[in-house]
Amino acid sequence: MTTTQPAQAAMKSFPRPSSLPVPEGAEGWEKLYPYNLAFQNVDGPDDEKFWFCDSQHWPTVYKPFETIGGEFAVKCLGQYNTRHLMIPPANGIEFKIHLGYLYMSPVAVPEDQIAARVPEFEKRVGHYFQNWDSLLEQWKIKVRATIDEMEALTFAPLPDMVPFDDIVSGKAKDGSEVLMENYDRLIQLCYQNWQYHFEFLNLGYIAYLDFFTFAKQVFPDIPDLAVAKMVQGVDMELFRPDDELKKLAALAVRIGLHDEFDDTDDVAGTLARIASHAQGQQWIDAWTAAQDPWFNFTVGNGFYGHDKYWIEHLEIPLGFIKDYIRRLEDGQDIMRPVETLVAERERIVEEYRSMLDGENLAAFDAKRGLAATAYPYVENHNFYIEHWTMGVFWRKVRELSRVFVADRFWADENDMLFLTRSEVRDALFDLVTGWAVGVTPTGPSYWPKEIERRRGIVDALSTQRPQPALNTPPAQITEPFTQMLWGITTEQVQQWLADDEDSDGAITGMAASPGVVEGRARVVYHADQLSEVQAGEILVATITAPSWGPVFGKITATVTDIGGMMSHAAIVCREYGLPAVTGTGNGSTTITTGQLIRVDGTRGRVEILED
Known part of the structure; x- marks a missing residue:
């Protein structure tokens, strides 16, 4: 990935944030979000530095509560760059919300500080790479324990009176503290797994980037895709949910169940028809076994409260299985072409290895081997955090919201997403105070109207697609993760800015x-x-x-x-x-x-x- 570019008469620029029109009906949008997140629509630092829109992870407008995903993700990414691993050229990524969308601005390490970080970086990264398998196994145990604790949290309506047993035992508490403690704990557990999320992710990028940089040094003309192909065809847990569906489809065809999948939107009816089949129980047992953990999977990306998870919407995996059955009956091969990918990987590896000897060959083998070892985690973390952790998190959010619905704070379990997480804490104390005092809390007369006002702003913001970037880009974009993950390179930014007449269309x-x-x-x-x-x-x-x-x-x-x-x-x-x-x-x-x-x-x- 080169960062050279042709000389230009003048650096072109994206729009300034303050120059962009606010969609009609979205006036005052800044007040929906925490004070530190929203762009201030006035001249100032936000109107000067280069920002790009991370529509890769946040493609739609935030509702206020949903900022938690962006806040935790970007903060925790930064801590591993800046405080844990001491990555020499890269600190964290600053982020803000503009017109409902998340924008990022990479924070580079000053040139005169890079060298001082190298010894600590090498020591810390070396520890992980030398103990990769055992540390990754510990990581899975930590993440699963957090998920299990989150699953165990409950949010139940408060009783009409404290149980008599609590009087006798001298407990001297009314149970409302559990409601508030569990909410706080839910937020902390989510935050905890986001810290774990980046423990290995940045290392996966580092290992690949190290191999990529070395390959470019010894083979100046090697295509970027050739480097990528040298680590392809690996086993990834992220593919397991889809693989489970393929196995279930193959089993259905093998035992003659294909006619039972006509109406997969009717989950109960479909499963009942299968269970009544002579060999249907075999399929039902396999279906049930696949769900834990592989159906903790969303058709979205896990960052939004409206994302649908398979485990809660079984019509989704059943529909995919129905389509796989149809394709199998048409004689199609539904499996990933792993053997072809592996063969191509080995061919390219040998092609380039044959050009090296001595220290360069040893370095090539070591760096490629490390990249191939770390590479699967770059995708696998998605299943454990964005899918599994966030699926449980959003389910618990809705469970808490139903407590508010029962007390008429708002009408629908998804309405709580229009509050910030700090406002939810305030609403909780409003609810328990009204219950304890024996009066109607303030929330039912305040929140329904306010939620509808905010819903109107979010809907208005959603009518306008975000700008891909804001302000004047730097002459050279060198931050490695910005290039590798988001594809924000010097050339690509200039392509975005190019006039139509500058290209062939x-x-x-x-x-x-x-x-x-x-x-x-x-x-x-x-x-x-x-x-x-x-x-x-x-x-x-x-x-x-x-x-x-x-x-x-x-x-x-x-x-x-x-x-x-x-x-x-x-x-x-x-x-x-x-x-x-x-x-x-x-x-x-x-x-x-x-x-x-x-x-x-x-x-x-x-x-x-x-x-």
């Missing part, structure tokens, strides 16, 4: 997964639209979620607005053998559903051939 981005494909586009903004995707189409999206695996068997290529070589979309597409161009900036707003397009994942180009 093609949409350009990262050459993220090789191959050339022509087909009809299917533009998808939300996971709820996945059912519209037809076989043979090219998926065009702001970003794809790792959980869209069942759809990758239908499509022939992918185009995304944001994402680098190590983004989820890039990795998943390489593992499914699909061409992909990521980081186009505006692919999903330039291309429309039904257009015939050509995707060149080897060169990073997308051409619109006809409407």
Whole structure:
């Protein structure tokens, strides 16, 4: 990944935050979010530094409570760069919300401080890489223990009176402290697993980046994709949920259950028909076994309270199984092409190894081996944190919200998402005080109207797509994670800024997964639209979620607005053998559903051939 660029007469710029119009009905949007998160729509530091929109992880407008995901993720990423690992060139990433969307600004380490960090960095990173397997096993135990404790939390309505046994025992508490303590503990447990999240993630990027940099040094002309292919075809736990569905589909075909999946939206009816089949119990047992833990999986990305999880919406995995059954009956191979990927990996590794000897060969083997060992975690963490942890978290949030619904604070369990987490704490004390005193709390007369006002602002913000970036970009973008994960490189930013006459009309981005494909586009903004995707189409999206695996068997290529070589979309597409161009900036707003397009994942180009 080079950061050179042609000389330009003048640096072009993205819009200033304060210059962007506020959608009608969204006036006062800044007050929805914590004071430290919202851009202040006046001249100042926020109106000067370069920001990019992280639509890879947060593609839709935040509701106030949902900022917790961005706050925890970005804070914890920063702590591992800046305080744990002492990564020489990279501190954390500053973040703000503008017009409802999350923007980021990488924080570089001053040149004169980089060298001083190197010894500590090498010592700390060395400890992890020398003890990788045992430390990763400990990590899984820590994360699972946090999830189990979160699952055990309960939020029950308060009783009409304290039980007599509590009087006799001298307990001297009314139970409201449990409600408040469990809320605080829920937030802390979520925060805890987000700290664990980044313990290994940055190391995965470091290992790959170290190998990538070395390969570029000894092979100056090596394509970025060739480096990526040298770690592909590995076993990843993130693929297990999809693999479980494929096994269930194969079992259904093998024992003759395919006719029982006509109406998978009727979960109870479908499972009852299967159970009544002569061999149906065998399938039901396999279905039940697959759910823990693999159905703790969302069709979104886990950062939003509205994300649907398989374990709570069983019609989703049943629908995917139905489609897999149809494809199996059509004679299709539904499995990932792992053997082909491994063969291509070994071919490329040997091709480049044969050009080296001595110390360079030893270094190549060591660095590639380390990258291949650490690489799976770059995706696996998604299952444990974004999917499993956040699935339990949002379920508990709704459980607490139902306590408020019962006391008429608001009408629907999802309405609590329109409060910040600090406001929820205040509402809890309002609720327990009214209960204890024997009067109606203030919340029922305050929150319904306020929630509707906030809902109107969020809806208004959602009518406007975010700018890909803000303000003037730096002459060179050098922060490694910004390049690898988000695809924010010097060249790509300038491509986003280029006038149409400066190019040949093609949409350009990262050459993220090789191959050339022509087909009809299917533009998808939300996971709820996945059912519209037809076989043979090219998926065009702001970003794809790792959980869209069942759809990758239908499509022939992918185009995304944001994402680098190590983004989820890039990795998943390489593992499914699909061409992909990521980081186009505006692919999903330039291309429309039904257009015939050509995707060149080897060169990073997308051409619109006809409407």
